[in-house]
Amino acid sequence: MMRRNDFRARGHPSYWTFVVHRVSGIALAIFLPLHFLALSLALQGAGALDRFLKFTDLPLVKVSEWLLVTLLGLHLMGGIRLLLIEFGPWRGLRKGWIAAGGALGIVAGLAYALALIGPTP
Amino acid sequence: MSSELQVSVWRGAGEGRFVAYRVPRAVNQTVLDVVTYIQRKLDPSLAYRYACRVGMCGTCAMTVNGVARWTCRTHVSKVVRDDALEIAPLSNLPVIRDLATDMRGFFDKWAKAHGQFRGTKSRDDFAKIRPDDRQRTEIDAGIECIGCAVCYASCDVVTWRPDFLGPAALNRAWTLVNDARDVEQRERLRAVAGDAGCHACHTQASCTERCPKHLEPTRAIAGLKLMTAREAVRGRL
Amino acid sequence: MSAATQARLWYAQRVSAMVLALCVLVHLATLIYATRHGLTAAAILGRTRGSGLAALFYAIFVIACAVHVPIGLAKVFEEWLRWRGRIMAAVSLAIGAVILFLGMRAVYAVVIG
Numbered sequence: 001m002m003r004r005n006d007f008r009a010r011g012h013p014s015y016w017t018f019v020v021h022r023v024s025g026i027a028l029a030i031f032l033p034l035h036f037l038a039l040s041l042a043l044q045g046a047g048a049l050d051r052f053l054k055f056t057d058l059p060l061v062k063v064s065e066w067l068l069v070t071l072l073g074l075h076l077m078g079g080i081r082l083l084l085i086e087f088g089p090w091r092g093l094r095k096g097w098i099a100a101g102g103a104l105g106i107v108a109g110l111a112y113a114l115a116l117i118g119p120t121p
Numbered sequence: 122m123s124s125e126l127q128v129s130v131w132r133g134a135g136e137g138r139f140v141a142y143r144v145p146r147a148v149n150q151t152v153l154d155v156v157t158y159i160q161r162k163l164d165p166s167l168a169y170r171y172a173c174r175v176g177m178c179g180t181c182a183m184t185v186n187g188v189a190r191w192t193c194r195t196h197v198s199k200v201v202r203d204d205a206l207e208i209a210p211l212s213n214l215p216v217i218r219d220l221a222t223d224m225r226g227f228f229d230k231w232a233k234a235h236g237q238f239r240g241t242k243s244r245d246d247f248a249k250i251r252p253d254d255r256q257r258t259e260i261d262a263g264i265e266c267i268g269c270a271v272c273y274a275s276c277d278v279v280t281w282r283p284d285f286l287g288p289a290a291l292n293r294a295w296t297l298v299n300d301a302r303d304v305e306q307r308e309r310l311r312a313v314a315g316d317a318g319c320h321a322c323h324t325q326a327s328c329t330e331r332c333p334k335h336l337e338p339t340r341a342i343a344g345l346k347l348m349t350a351r352e353a354v355r356g357r358l
Numbered sequence: 359m360s361a362a363t364q365a366r367l368w369y370a371q372r373v374s375a376m377v378l379a380l381c382v383l384v385h386l387a388t389l390i391y392a393t394r395h396g397l398t399a400a401a402i403l404g405r406t407r408g409s410g411l412a413a414l415f416y417a418i419f420v421i422a423c424a425v426h427v428p429i430g431l432a433k434v435f436e437e438w439l440r441w442r443g444r445i446m447a448a449v450s451l452a453i454g455a456v457i458l459f460l461g462m463r464a465v466y467a468v469v470i471g
Contacts, residue, residue: 008187008188009184009187009188025430037464076382086343086346316364353361
């Protein structure tokens, strides 16, 4: 019989970054085929695509879209951090990147949210 | 500071449970002091290990309040919460009894990773390596490992993949991969590549966070990942 | 699957990640801009229809996804679902094929239609 770790062993930034990276990756992987299917509506003409875009005006959909863009930004920044760790010169666990990357990911989401809800120029 | 600690200690062999003990607090008390008090004064049947008790050997490693630590170097005052302590054996290793774990698997993986030096030269014909040599510097950064298994016990990939060699074995392999005198490099790279080797690491970095000697297995594993992948892509693995 | 193959898959996943890093940066900027200026079929298709650049960019994007996603998901299957061996490899391959097919179809839809 072996004992396993619980949340107390995982209470440090590099681990949280791993969780965010994996969960965001799973969410994006599920979203991607749906995204392709939606775009493929253009095969049935612009009208079909427009009807779908009307559906995306629903508040729940807008929130989901914002969440996905944020997750994309976070996955991107976490991924760049990993590429730096694995391919770049060793500069520790790049904890600065965890902070900055997290911030930039959230900023990307906020920029998208502004675009969604703001007035069209 | 109250005068007594409520200490929860893992007891049992095949199956186990936490048993509560009351231990008097003392100034500069370490967790090892607490465990030793329990075994000497309260319950002589408690099984645990220690040796040097001064932070050199790594034998006293246990899980304290959920985190793997050297108990001789963990002051109670640093980790106690509401006068309570939880002491368990290291994770990811079979429990022999109470706080003692079976370390054979840990050391077997060290061997599987080709964690031993193999040279062909003698004292009459020795390699001349400058101390500031780039590879030597990489070795020096990781050579002080004493095999305490704190990193191994802290790693979730070890939990999720039973055949994962683990941070200590891979760290040792990295120090040897950088050793210009070693003659088993191809076999070693083969042994540490793939999903039982370095490529299963997800840079969770619990190993680097918890290493009591402040080594960086994450660094070693990152180095191995790139080196072995390049060899594999070139068909030389 | 040999260790050498696993090592090559790791490398492919990292190389596709580098490609995706560039593609996603461009894509994020594009979709924020496009959403800001009103998201209608006409607006989207006006930009993509007949554009060789869009075709090339999104085709590369799709191929990189088709490499990156299955290898990443395979790790999740192995570690969190405990799938090993042939089943896991087959599911991952299928996911890659689905992404490649649906992705290229979407590229065709918005560029040629």
